[in-house]
């Protein structure tokens with residue numbers, strides 16, 4: 074209720090305050106700032122992936138502009154000393170306008186990234202785009218090995234998706250899922266989502282597919298570590314992933330020190346305001362986290 078109120082009042086909050094709140098989660102407005110953040114994280118032993126903040130676009134011109142922005146990022150990352158890993162959102166590249174447009178734009182980016190030795194992860198958005206995103210991943214994976222996509226543990230369909238696409242050498246991020254989805258297609262209960270998350274990880278590990286365990290839920294850290302240990306999985310087969318700024322630094326540090334890979338998702342870009350507002354509207358609970366982070370830093 075409180076979080077919903079915060080979201081409803083968002084338009085009244087001055088941009089400068091929203092910026093102050095989002096600063097913790099966003100690595101700046103340009104590529105240079107994001108590369109600097111990645112360098113700092115990598116100096117501390119973390120891996121990184123960069124994401125250009127973008128809203129879902131409404132016409133071909135905007136989708137193509139999104140493609141050009143990503144092509145420039147691929148070029149900038151290839152010239153830098155940071156680890157070569159980028160995430161992208163299909164709706165920022167035309168999914169939702171035309172499947173062909175999205176495919177052409179994503180494949181142009183992945184093809185250039187392939188030349189430069191850069192890994193690309195196709196993020197997963199809301200349910201109207203799930204099947205199409207998986208189709209794009211499957212088509213491109215046949216040609217480009219260094220790509221991955223995302224499976225959301227709250228979706229009922231996810232185990233079927235993992236069974237269909239988690240092959241040896243495949244690469245999937247498992248996360249809970251951030252969008253509001255109906256009870257017809259998605260678990261609503263947090264324990265059910267956790268259980269499905271653990272089952273998906275187990276399935277991925279047993280299929281020898283590379284897995285990104287993307288969560289800040291300490292229960293899931295422990296459950297994943299137990300599976301990894303019980304199944305005797307080598308550290309090259311998985312990584313933990315967290316969003317920049319989420320205050321679980323101590324736990325992430327412990328993981329790195331214990332020899333696990335930990336990747337930080339580093340979003341940046343001029344659309345930080347739209348991104349922050351949209352994230353809050355999609356899931357008002359985030360407002361609670363954001364406010365808490367203003368006062369409690371650990």
Ligand SMILES: Cc1cc2nc3c(=O)[nH]c(=O)nc-3n(C[C@H](O)[C@H](O)[C@H](O)COP(=O)(O)OP(=O)(O)OC[C@H]3O[C@@H](n4cnc5c(N)ncnc54)[C@H](O)[C@@H]3O)c2cc1C
Nearest residue numbers: 196197223248249250251287288289290314315316338362
């Ligand atoms: C690297 C990464 C990539 C992701 N990619 C996608 C994607 O492609 N598609 C998609 O739908 N979702 C994506 N997500 C979001 C994900 O689906 C969840 O919505 C999000 O991670 C919150 O779930 P949780 O597992 O952290 O558990 P929760 O139960 O939501 O959180 C566990 C604890 O972590 C803390 N916490 C969680 N989030 C925050 C926050 N933002 N700020 C401060 N504290 C927080 C809270 O204290 C909470 O108690 C991604 C998440 C990560 C970490």
